[in-house]
Every structure is written in C-alpha cells, then in structure tokens.
Amino acid sequence: MRDEAVLEIAAHAPRSIEALARTRSLGKGIAEGKLGSEILEAVQRGLAATGAAEPPPVARADSPPGLGPLIELLRVLLKQRCDDHQVAQKLLASADDLEAIAADDDAPVKALSGWRREIFGKDALALKHGRLALTVRRNRITLVELADGNGARR
DSSP states (O other): OOHHHHHHHHHHOOOSHHHHHTSTTSOHHHHHSHHHHHHHHHHHHHHHHHTOSSOOOOOOOOOOTTOHHHHHHHHHHHHHHHHHHTOOHHHHOOHHHHHHHHHOTTOOOGGGSHHHIIIIIHHHHHHHTTSEEEEEETTEEEEEEOOOTTSOOO
C-alpha cells in the first residue's frame, strides 16, 4: 500500500467499505477484499484506543485574498522538487503549509525547517520573493535563479 493511502486512511478514519474505497491510491478491489476488512478493523481499534468517536473536523480557512496564484506556483515548485528528490509531496508540505508559506515567511510549518527546508522551503521563499523563477525546458520545469534588485544572486 502506498504512503499516500496510509496517510489518507489515518486522516479520514473510514468506517465502511464504501468510504475506504474512496481513498486515493487504494483500489476498490483492495477495499472490498480481505485487506479492506483488516484495514477497517484496525481503524476501529485505533479509534477505540484513543476514545475518539469521530475524527476531528478539518478546519480549512480561506486563503487571504490575492494569494491564490502564489499558492499555485508553490504547488508546482513542490511537485518539481519532490520529483527531483523522489519524495512524496505529503512528506514535504501539505496544501495548508503552502497557504501558510504564501502568507508568512516565518510560518510554523515543517517545510521551512530541517531537511524539508533544504529540499523545498528555501526555494519556496525565493520564489515568493522573486529570486527564483520557474520555466519550461524540454517539457520539464526548470528553476532559474534571478538577480535581486542590487544585482546580487541569492
């Protein structure tokens, strides 16, 4: 089973075969088979162990006005950096993380610290501040460092 499927199952805690079958990266055949039953049993045991009746609702605030295009550029950059380093996108940054980075250079997200910063965070901030551009060469996204206002490179 792919990491993305495990993460989605953990986040949504499906309680039925139908809900499990809607899990991205998990085929309907798996959900309806023996493994699907075992997954649902594990979800039930996990919920019982934590005393949680329902998974917590995911609160998603609208992004601040005008940040939509920047968030989309950050999403493209994230996909490219993940392809370059063969890392799953969810391990580097979530959609909420991208919104937080777009709104705040010091957002308290994992993507701006440690190894995630090296792979994605520093480039995300450079893109946000006009020190990095995305272009297409031979059907592939390429990162281009730009000079800042003083003629210096980042």
